[in-house]
Amino acid sequence: MSETVFQVFPTAGDLQRAASDLVASILRENASQGRLMVALSGGSTPRNMHLHLVEQPGIDWSLVHLFWGDERPVPHHHEDSNYRMAHESLIQHLPIPASQVHRVPTEYGPQQAAERYEREIRESFGIDDKAIPRFDLVILGMGADGHTASLFPGTKALAERKHLVVANEVPQLRTTRITLTYPVLNAARNVVFLVAGKDKSAALERVRSGHVTGDDTPAAFVRPEQGRLYWLVDQAAANER
């Protein structure tokens, strides 16, 4: 891993504004590749970051392909859909070609959705069944239990090293979610974590101290081999307030 940047902000709002600046600079910096492959996060923290990102100047949105780090097994217009959150807070405000918005096809059910989504990723990157795609940017959150994307403690997806995407049974939520796996997350050029709230402080402490096992803090094992890792957190999550 080339570098890890850890920044603490007074409030979630400050974090979200700073994250939009960082995301914008990453997108500008990588535009020369001719396309920008981005995986968005679900959850609530990214929403306001998206709204700030819409206002950022100098981004060539025609180059951007959007994917998701994970998705819930719900229709894309459902209130719990990560796609819907991104559509409302980001996509509908931007000139991104619809063909470059690659939502998880949850209408096929979790297993088929995972298989179809993996095929779509491979086709979009122009890679064969053995290659691992290198996203220019993966945006992630972290739950109070240390999960990220839908890599939850004690679930099978943590051990997945072949597939890019799996349908991951999450007993603690009594659901099955579709998620990118560690091989994809750790191949990214840039990974940006957005973590806000006191409830995240114990998991974040485990990440910062390195006192983790694969089961108790999956987010700690996102360490891009040849990429930059950014942790943008608020003071509440960093236990500084």
Ligand code: 6PG
């Ligand atoms: C999801 C996300 C999940 C999220 C964390 C943090 O689908 O919910 O992918 O991994 O990032 O649960 O969520 P908050 O940002 O709401 O705290």
